[in-house]
Amino acid sequence: MQTGELNPHHYPAQRAARAVQHYINTRYGSPFKVFMINKVHSGNAEDINNAGRKYQLEISFQEIISNSTHKCSAEVLFPRGEIQGSPEVSVLCEELETLNTTKDDEALYQKLKTRQSMVVAQNLPDSHGHIDPDMKPLWYLGIVASSFIMLKESTENTLYNMAQVGNVTQLATETDELKFDYFILLHDMVSQEIIRWKLQINWSPLEGVKVQVSPRESLLFCQCNRGRVL
The missing domain is CATH 3.10.450.10 (Nuclear Transport Factor 2; Chain: A,)
Incomplete structure (x- = not known):
């Protein structure tokens, strides 16, 4: 897997961004609030010893019902090992807290x-x-x-x-x-x-x-x- 700066249109960045999308939906989603990737602006990947691979991303998400767009910073760690656990995701996007449905x-x-x-x-x-x-x-x-x-x-x-x-x-x-x-x-x-x-x-x-x-x-x-x- 590639490390360093990523092409935001290629699979590695898109896969990590999709994990962020799912994370945001589990935290903020409702029947009137659903988030999809709008654009991956930039991405970087690095190996973290035996822990896995960490991705740092700048992403815009679209809330598809209100058609509003929100730019977020995120980190995704895909664990490494024979039995892979769920990715660990953190997101910085204060705008998500303000959407009221x-x-x-x-x-x-x-x-x-x-x-x-x-x-x-x-x-x-x-x-x-x-x-x-x-x-x-x-x-x-x-x-x-x-x-x-x-x-x-x-x-x-x-x-x-x-x-x-x-x-x-x-x-x-x-x-x-x-x-x-x-x-x-x-x-x-x-x-x-x-x-x-x-x-x-x-x-x-x-x-x-x-x-x-x-x-x-x-x-x-x-x-x-x-x-x-x-």
Whole structure:
């Protein structure tokens, strides 16, 4: 692996930046607040003895719902060893703390909490790339929740993206949090594997997003075209 200054457009910098993206979503994400990489401005990598490889990055992130852009400094340490743990990420970006979606989150929470029937949806997006507007918050919640998996599974040899929410089912709960079962499809753009995961998601505006992950349900191999499963 290259050390020193990195080309921000090449895989090493992009993989480290993607780990930062997932970290930010796990910390700040909600059905109305989802972060994606806008641009990697610069990157540097160095070997840290036997600990692993540390990346220092300057990145701009886009919050895709408000279409706002935020520049952050980040460090990512990919551990070294036979059993690789999750990357260690730290981010300096005070702007993330100022994004307030409480009003939208609370409105969605009350709508779902008071429904007479539980929400059930499949194939977000569908084969034509369409998502019903009422289902978009659940699609965004799936993106945020999938970041918990992708952060945990990320290494210097992976580059994950969420391809689709296969299905989502709202569950009855006696707590204040809403609860959902999700089946999601993750695409590793390096190996071209499509991986199916089952998640149980608890969410409320007060408590944020919490995720319980089941083992991989299946491993599928596919050809992919522009991020869409064929």
